[in-house]
Amino acid sequence: MPRARLGAHAPGPIGGVVRSARRVVEALATPLVPGDYLDLVDPLRAGADLRGRIIDVRPETSDAVTIVIRPGRGWIGHVPGQYIRIGIDIDGVRQWRAYSLTHRADGSPAAGIPAGCIAITTKAIPDGVVSNHLVRRARPGTLVMLDQATGDFCLPTPAPEKVLFLTAGSGITPVMGMLRNHLGELADAAHVHCAPTASDVIFADELHGFADSGRLALTLNLDDEHGVLDLARLDTLVPDWRERETWLCGPTGLLDAAEAHWAAAGLADALHTERFRPSTIEPGEGGTVTFSASGRTVEADGGTPILDAGEAAGVLMPSGCRMGICFGCVVTMREGAIRDLRTGDITVVEPGDELPVQTCVNAVAGACDLDL
Amino acid sequence: MTLAPERTAPQTIPAHASTKPNGINPRLSVTSLTPRPQRPALKKSGRPNPAAHLTPEQIEGIGVELDALRKQVMDSRGERDAAYIRKVIKTQRYLEMGSRAVLLFSGVKVKGFRPAWWIGTAGLSVAKILENMEIGHNVMHGQWDWMRDPKIHSTAWEWDNASPSSQWKHSHNEIHHTFTNVLGRDNDLGYGILRVDEDQRWSPFFLFQPIWHVGNALLFEYSIAAYDLELGGYLAKRKRMSEEEKAKFRADAAEVVAKIKRQATKDYVVHPALAAATFTGSARHTLTANVVANLVRNVWTNTVIICGHFPPGIATFEKTSIEGETRGEWYLRQMLGSGNISGSKAMHVMSGNLSHQIEHHLFPDMPSNRYAEIAPQIRDLMERHDLPYVTGSLPKQAASVYWKVVELSLPNKVEGRRRRDIVRLSLKKAWKKKSLGRF
Numbered sequence: 001m002p003r004a005r006l007g008a009h010a011p012g013p014i015g016g017v018v019r020s021a022r023r024v025v026e027a028l029a030t031p032l033v034p035g036d037y038l039d040l041v042d043p044l045r046a047g048a049d050l051r052g053r054i055i056d057v058r059p060e061t062s063d064a065v066t067i068v069i070r071p072g073r074g075w076i077g078h079v080p081g082q083y084i085r086i087g088i089d090i091d092g093v094r095q096w097r098a099y100s101l102t103h104r105a106d107g108s109p110a111a112g113i114p115a116g117c118i119a120i121t122t123k124a125i126p127d128g129v130v131s132n133h134l135v136r137r138a139r140p141g142t143l144v145m146l147d148q149a150t151g152d153f154c155l156p157t158p159a160p161e162k163v164l165f166l167t168a169g170s171g172i173t174p175v176m177g178m179l180r181n182h183l184g185e186l187a188d189a190a191h192v193h194c195a196p197t198a199s200d201v202i203f204a205d206e207l208h209g210f211a212d213s214g215r216l217a218l219t220l221n222l223d224d225e226h227g228v229l230d231l232a233r234l235d236t237l238v239p240d241w242r243e244r245e246t247w248l249c250g251p252t253g254l255l256d257a258a259e260a261h262w263a264a265a266g267l268a269d270a271l272h273t274e275r276f277r278p279s280t281i282e283p284g285e286g287g288t289v290t291f292s293a294s295g296r297t298v299e300a301d302g303g304t305p306i307l308d309a310g311e312a313a314g315v316l317m318p319s320g321c322r323m324g325i326c327f328g329c330v331v332t333m334r335e336g337a338i339r340d341l342r343t344g345d346i347t348v349v350e351p352g353d354e355l356p357v358q359t360c361v362n363a364v365a366g367a368c369d370l371d372l
Numbered sequence: 373m374t375l376a377p378e379r380t381a382p383q384t385i386p387a388h389a390s391t392k393p394n395g396i397n398p399r400l401s402v403t404s405l406t407p408r409p410q411r412p413a414l415k416k417s418g419r420p421n422p423a424a425h426l427t428p429e430q431i432e433g434i435g436v437e438l439d440a441l442r443k444q445v446m447d448s449r450g451e452r453d454a455a456y457i458r459k460v461i462k463t464q465r466y467l468e469m470g471s472r473a474v475l476l477f478s479g480v481k482v483k484g485f486r487p488a489w490w491i492g493t494a495g496l497s498v499a500k501i502l503e504n505m506e507i508g509h510n511v512m513h514g515q516w517d518w519m520r521d522p523k524i525h526s527t528a529w530e531w532d533n534a535s536p537s538s539q540w541k542h543s544h545n546e547i548h549h550t551f552t553n554v555l556g557r558d559n560d561l562g563y564g565i566l567r568v569d570e571d572q573r574w575s576p577f578f579l580f581q582p583i584w585h586v587g588n589a590l591l592f593e594y595s596i597a598a599y600d601l602e603l604g605g606y607l608a609k610r611k612r613m614s615e616e617e618k619a620k621f622r623a624d625a626a627e628v629v630a631k632i633k634r635q636a637t638k639d640y641v642v643h644p645a646l647a648a649a650t651f652t653g654s655a656r657h658t659l660t661a662n663v664v665a666n667l668v669r670n671v672w673t674n675t676v677i678i679c680g681h682f683p684p685g686i687a688t689f690e691k692t693s694i695e696g697e698t699r700g701e702w703y704l705r706q707m708l709g710s711g712n713i714s715g716s717k718a719m720h721v722m723s724g725n726l727s728h729q730i731e732h733h734l735f736p737d738m739p740s741n742r743y744a745e746i747a748p749q750i751r752d753l754m755e756r757h758d759l760p761y762v763t764g765s766l767p768k769q770a771a772s773v774y775w776k777v778v779e780l781s782l783p784n785k786v787e788g789r790r791r792r793d794i795v796r797l798s799l800k801k802a803w804k805k806k807s808l809g810r811f
Contacts, residue, residue, distance in 0.1 A: 024642060027634070027637055027638055027641075027642045028638060028642055028643065028646070030634045030635070030637075030638050031530040031531060031532055031631075031634070031635075032465075032530075036465070036523075037465060037469060040462060040465055040466070089451075089454060089519070089521075091449075091450040091451055092449060092450045092451045092452075092453055092454030092455075092518075092519050093454075093518060093519055093520055094519060094520040094521055095520075303396070304396065305396065305397075305400070308396060320542070320545065320546040320550075321545070321546050321549065321550040322397040322399070322400075323397055323399035323400055323550065323699070323702070324400070324737070325545065325549050325550065325736045325737060326541070326545035326546040326549060326550065326736075327512075327513070327514035327517065327526045327527075327541070327545060327737070328541065328542065328545065328546050330514075330517075330526070330527055341400055341401075342400065342439065342699075343439075343442075343443050343446070355520065356517065356525070356527055360397070361400065
């Protein structure tokens with residue numbers, strides 16, 4: 001978001017002086033921009049790209065941690081239930097992931113999160129590059145890139161009379177964001193949370209605290225005790241679930257089942273869901289290349305560089321050495337999977353992750369979408 | 373010294389056209405669909421072919437070995453490498469800011485000399501060299517794209533140099549690195565103003581090349597800008613160019629002029645003006661400091677770069693020899709067409725690791741801090757295949773190039789003819805045509 005700078009838009013001589021001073025500073029810094037130098041000193045200053053510094057990493061369960069981050073001064077806040085994207089350098093490579101926010105939106109301290117800090121909670125998933133890094137290796141002091149909060153998995157104002165939260169695993173996180181912020185405003189809140197065992201329940205103490213004070217009707221469904229949640233059991237766990245507006249977050253299996261269950265009851269409108277970003281991209285051999293800006297699609301085999309496939313279809317492709325050394329053919333891939341013809345290495349880009357790629361040495365692996 | 377050569381491969385014809393028999397660039401693979409020819413013992417010029425003893429199978433083997441080495445290093449890129457480039461960038465920025473701060477007082481005299489001028493100028497020279505070599509050149513090669521940091525990315529970097537990065541990337545990354553040392557394709561071979569190989573045709577223009585060479589070194593950033601812009605080609609061909617080509621040139625030229633203006637405003641106007649505000653009489657001295665720093669950077673970068681491809685023992689190639697070239701053959705050409713500079717770690721960093729020119733030309737997108745690590749393996753591979761690994765100290769290599777520039781300003785020796793007769797005859801012809809045979 002472009003930020004208004006102090007005085008630059010002021011009318012008359014003040015605005016003129018500020019604008020001239022800025023031009024001088026820009027002339028001093030060229031070919032860089034003044035911000036490149038300021039970033040050395042204060043990467044969290046107002047006007048910088050949004051970043052944050054990890055100030056605390058605290059364990060929640062054996063494989064989940066809460067990461068407390070002091071955001072840069074450009075942070076504009078969030079609505080409970082929303083998520084942010086965090087970019088963190090792992091093995092030198094910047095990786096972006098989305099996480100729900102759990103701190104108090106008014107900036108007041110809560111649950112050990114200091115005032116003005118933001119918090120996310122993540123659970124290590126098998127082969128999860130980022131989640132494992134955050135859980136096992138993230139250290140206070142690390143600088144991370146941030147995006148502003150987004151998402152519409154939020155409670156409306158005023159909140160409905162009767163609410164049901166249905167969560168599983170780390171799907172608790174956006175709901176915990178709502179509970180910490182809005183529990184006092186909820187007249188009648190029920191919560192069914194699923195976890196493999198009692199020790200896997202994230203925020204267990206806090207949830208029990210809410211329940212003990214009578215503000216939250218909490219039911220834990222533990223897989224080792226009760227078996228995996230059968231939605232038919234809702235009739236006994238929360239008999240009036242049909243009268244409640246429901247917020248649901250958990251793994252894809254639960255989401256699919258619940259959507260069918262609510263639809264069958266004719267209540268699809270009463271269900272609000274938040275999907276963890278599923279990894280939908282399965283690399284294959286050859287496939288469809290979509291050039292979204294020019295509205296063309298091309299079928300290509302696994303041995304043809306995307307550059308050649310695009311050119312054959314009449315797409316105006318930037319090109320250079322055609323052997324992977326000059327980086328003159330680099331185009332932004334919006335999503336999809338590609339395979340390096342020299343090494344066989346697969347690169348997968350999830351939606352929202354955008355990555356500049358070389359078209360001359362990569363073939364499509366399944367499908368890919370290019371910004372061209 | 374704003375001379376640039378006429379391009380023999382105009383941009384409208386894809387650069388790969390002659391090497392793409394089956395639709396896909398053969399340089400993508402070390403193996404070939406059709407059998408590759410054995411290299412002739414002698415080049416067309418009659419000089420020995422340094423790779424004549426290798427069979428196509430051996431060359432394929434070299435390609436396989438180098439691909440494996442590349443993969444091994446590229447797969448191991450990680451935090452250590454990222455920390456390295458960030459540290460260099462941070463150091464460079466603090467050094468530049470510090471030097472410029474010191475220069476604000478460059479007019480202050482202590483016991484007859486100006487310490488701030490000397491310290492500031494030295495610091496600024498080093499900062500500019502670091503920025504151009506270890507940072508700018510290498511970032512624009514895409515060596516750090518893998519970090520996915522949009523601020524340290526080949527598509528985003530703009531360097532402290534007269535040539536706009538987009539134009540430099542085209543002439544350097546694409547033309548020079550693909551067609552390294554191919555006569556008539558790689559214009560870096562003498563930049564169109566020097567004759568640095570006996571197989572380059574002589575004309576009376578080259579009689580004065582020691583002068584061109586020194587001028588080129590002093591004004592290197594501007595001659596690179598003119599060269600990347602293809603100014604020489606435009607001047608020679610503008611009467612035959614289409615309106616579209618001319619419009620493209622004009623747009624490129626406007627880009628260069630704007631870049632030079634920004635660079636000059638910073639170095640020669642804004643920083644001296646800022647120094648004037650300290651009332652220490654430093655404006656003039658800040659100006660001279662910037663001029664000197666740019667000159668030092670120009671001469672240093674030129675010296676490093678001429679050692680990369682011009683010293684004796686480095687091969688050039690005929691245009692026809694790269695038809696259908698495989699990845700292995702391309703690797704071979706890079707090894708034979710480049711030379712290293714030996715020296716300390718500081719020397720390697722200050723040269724942007726172009727002191728490892730051979731390794732850089734084999735793997736232009738490999739992070740530069742890794743070249744030293746693979747250099748022994750490359751040397752071993754070349755020695756096993758009886759290929760000359762050209763290397764030497766900076767003074768030795770640079771002196772050899774300067775000597776070559778003098779030597780090759782004269783035509784090649786021909787049996788039965790005196791060189792002075794050849795010169796005299798061609799000067800007579802040139803006088804008649806009112807042209808020195810170039811431009």
